[in-house]
Amino acid sequence: MEELDPSCNPLDPLLVDNKAAPDAPxxxxxxxxxxxxxxxxxxxxxxxxxxxxxxxxxxxxxxxxxxxxxxxxxxxxxxxxxxxxxxxxxxxxxxxxxxxxxxxxxxxxxxxxxxxxxxxxxxxxxxxxxxxxxxxxxxxxxxxxRDGEGCSCIHLAAQFGHTAIVAYLIAKGQDVDMLDKAGMTPLMWTAHRVFGYDPSRLLLTFGATLNKADKLHGNTALHWACSVGNHIVIKMLLNKGADMYVVNHKGDSPLDIAISQCNAELVKKLRAMQATAQATKQSFLGKYAADKIFRRRVCYVFPFIALFLIGYIPEMSVAWGYKLLMFIPFAAATHYTMKHFVDEDAANTIPLAVYLSTKFWMYFTWLFYLLPYFGSDPTIHIIFTLNTLLLSFNFWKAWRTDPGYLKSNREDKIKTILELAETQTLKFEQFCSTCLIRRPLRSKHCNVCNRCVAKFDHHCPWVGNCIGANNHKYFMGYLFFLSGMLIFCLYGCHLFWSVNCPIAFYEDGITGVLYKLFKASPWIAWIGLNALFHIVWVSSLFVCQMYQISWLAMTTNERLNQMRYSHMQKMPGPEEGCKRDQGGHGHNHGGHGHCHGGKPTPKVVSPFNRGVVKNVVDVMGWRCCGLCRPLKVDWTTKFTLDSDSGPNYQASNFHAGRENYQFV
The missing domain is CATH 1.25.40.20 (Ankyrin repeat-containing domain)
Structure with a gap:
């Protein structure tokens, strides 16, 4: 295999000479x-x-x-x-x-x-x-x-990045793997020409063949993506299982193409992937490391073992030298596990496993270490038990409830594409190129779950699920009762330390206090440290969520991407608009209106805001024996704003046509 030559020409004649590549645009x-x-x-x-x-x-x-x-x-x-x-x-x-x-x-x-x-x-x-x-x-x-260059319309749409046209042509019966004169497929053209997710993602969703090679050069889509350093498509192809080792007519693999193009970053990435794959095959657990289900199980189990050993080894009644020696095989096992069993897909399960393992060892500590320090008063035990039951219920519902996945079969997808295209509304601001469905308001495609979710808030790794229309209220309950459990744990640790190691901050200082805490029980100190870490992010997230729900009436996705959604843009009213006056720059700004060149610009306001109390009631679904009336909306089928949202909201630009003329 060649090494990178600093003097190599990054402009391959294959890419720039139409005579060498008659299949080029x-x-x-x-x-x-x-x-x-x-x-x-x-x-x-x-x-x-x-x-x-x-x-x-x-x-x-x-x-x-x-x-x-x-x-x-x-x-x-x-x-x-x-x-x-x-x-x-x-x-x-x-x-x-x-x-x-x-x-x-x-x-x-x-x-x-x-x-x-x-x-x-x-x-x-x-x-x-x-x-x-x-x-x-x-x-x-x-x-x-085919035109004079041997391209049909789907090839032209693919190489120019017209995703909506690609979708329409496939829906009208064009073959997703149709060959042009040089034997190139639409996927090869997008890999070569389009530096973005679409339309490659759409073609892959429709079942485009990954490792098909063109007739002229023997290049696959991965070869073409590597020839121009198209990292987005390269990652997409590799995640779908594209062959890194296939060679073209010249005997070049995608890695060889990257080397010839002097693309050092891509060469490093491909070599690292090949080295990891080779090391996995050669390891004595290689066949297990190649099993996705086994890797996922390892990611679930490993945090339980790691959290236990980190707290238990210092707790052992042996010399510190022996304790340090015990950490050596543990560190080696951790390194081996992370290298061979934790990939991008399996890593998504680690936060959930960390939560479950932390919760398990905290309850273990409560039962076997802290329970005697709470005395015989049943009130605190009843409250703790009730909090535990409610926490478990809300966690299970947040974890296992369908958050609002948008469902559609192939026939429905084709029908939707044809309907939207023929009514001039097939715009990819409101159409998912992965799921091939029309996206309702407030929905978004989750890259982790690879599904579109109605009223998408965010993907939460701590519950291993998206937070959407159907499980947002359970997620809020999970955060609230998890905070309660962590407070109980910290309070129990405080009672333990107040008995076993009285603390005087003025006399001992911070380092002295920490020494006393870890000397009294390294295990309790470790659990307390975990509880303190989790209470910070849990309470912060709960407050942030409550603010978004009650005051802003927005989801996390809407708050982070508010300028991308036209339905979140409200034009200033007459009392807020730009008004002429005699001083300054010729006009003033009333209310929250802003202007550029005398033209008012929209401000971000949620059209779903019904007031602080009603907003919370809508999300949580509280009825309170009929005293509250939450607004019931099917977010999987809501595509437009209600007429009572007000006249000042910008008209949706989802269906705005693009002016693209060529006169000569």
């Missing part, structure tokens, strides 16, 4: 189009639209002029001096009304033209006009036709 992919002529307007150089020729009128969408020229005898199928039809110009500029008119006059929908020898559907695909694609296909346009 056309040159205008690399070169931006020429600027359009000045639009019609009341300017000095204004040209009357009534004098436009039919090409210019079609480009600018001057429908009355187009109709006038066609009615006077112009043939809609006549090609211009660039061998381009009128339908091509209408398609690339998204002139839907003109396309309808041309089709009514007998325009050929699959006419090839231009120096790329492509159809109007190809032109619309390159520009990302989903609505135009739907319109042309309704007139019978064939998306499987």
């Amino acid at each position: 056309a040159k205008e992919v690399e070169t931006p189009p020429a600027p359009p002529p000045p639009p019609p307007g009341p300017n000095a150089g204004f040209q009357d639209p009534n004098t436009f020729d039919i090409i210019r009128a079609t480009q600018y969408g001057v429908f009355h002029r187009v109709r006038e020229l066609v009615e006077s005898g112009y043939d809609v199928n006549q090609m211009d001096h660039e061998d381009v039809s009128l339908l091509h110009w209408a398609a690339i500029n998204n002139r839907t009304d003109i396309v309808n008119y041309f089709m009514s006059k007998g325009a050929i929908v699959d006419r090839f033209g231009g120096h790329l020898n492509s159809t109007p559907l190809h032109w619309a695909t390159r520009q990302g006009h989903l609505g135009m694609i739907v319109q042309l296909m309704s007139f019978g346009a064939d998306p499987s036709l």
Whole structure:
């Protein structure tokens, strides 16, 4: 295997020379189009639209002029001096009304033209006009036709990153592994051209073949991603099980490609993954380390053993030298376990296992160490038992309850894509490219669970589940009663220390106090330290959650990403807007309104806010024998705001079209 050569050329001819790679996109992919002529307007150089020729009128969408020229005898199928039809110009500029008119006059929908020898559907695909694609296909346009470079529409949509178009074409029956002239699949094109999660994630969800190789070079999608250093797609492919060792026609693996491109970071990453895989195979527990279920079980069990040994070894009545020797095999076992059994997937279970093990040893300490110090008063024991039962109930419900996963089968997904595309509402701000479903308000895709969750708050590793519409109230109960359990534990430790090692901070100092605590019982000190650590984050999280629920009426996701959601943007009202005055910069800002250049900008306000008390009641579902009336909302099917949210909220931009024209 080659080493990195500092003098190697990072520009592989495979990637930049169209002659070496005839399957690469056309040159205008690399070169931006020429600027359009000045639009019609009341300017000095204004040209009357009534004098436009039919090409210019079609480009600018001057429908009355187009109709006038066609009615006077112009043939809609006549090609211009660039061998381009009128339908091509209408398609690339998204002139839907003109396309309808041309089709009514007998325009050929699959006419090839231009120096790329492509159809109007190809032109619309390159520009990302989903609505135009739907319109042309309704007139019978064939998306499987190849242009002069051998690409069908799905290949063009993939290489230009038009995820919505890729989804629509697959929903209309295009093969997710369709080959172009050079044998490249859409997944290979996205790996090579699109530096982002979409549309690669969508193609993988639809079942794109990971290790298929193209005919010309023998490259897989992983080869193509490594050739351009596309780290996002590389990680996605490897997580899905792409083969790191497959070689192309030149005998190069993805690692060899990364070396030839002088991509030191990628080379280091791939070598580390190969070394880890090789070490796992060679270890005497290699077959177990390769088993995902076994790795997960190890991650559950290991924290129980580790927490016990860290507290028990110092508690042993042997010399400190022997205690230190005992930590050596423990440290070695820890290192081996973390190296061979804890991967990214298994690591997600560790926080939950830490919580369960900490809770187990705290209850063990309560029963066998601290219980005698509480005396015979049954009140505290009843409260402790009740808190334990409520904690266990809320934890179990938060852990095992479906948080609000959005469910859909393949037929429903296809139907949703077609419906949204054909109604011009297939925008990926409100469509999940992994689950292939329309996302309701307040929902989000969880990368850990790999599911979309209704009213998503966050993924909590301490309960091993997402917190969403169905289990948020149990999560709040879990935090509250867990705080109670930790307070009981700290109070028990205090009673133990007050009897066994009286403390005088003024005389002993901090170091003296710590010495006394650990000398009295290293185990109690260890448990107390754990309780102190957990009470900090648990109480802080509970307060933060209560603030978000009651005062802000937001989820954690909405609070962190509030500027990304248009339904959280409220435009200032008349009393808050920018008003002209005589001083300063010409206007003042009333209320919370802000402005830029005299235009008010929205402020972030939750449209779901019903007041502090009602907000809490809505989340917790409290009825109090009919005194409270929580608002019942099915967050799995709520896609729009209620009409009573107020007129000042910004209209959702989920369905806003993108203007992307090319006149010349």
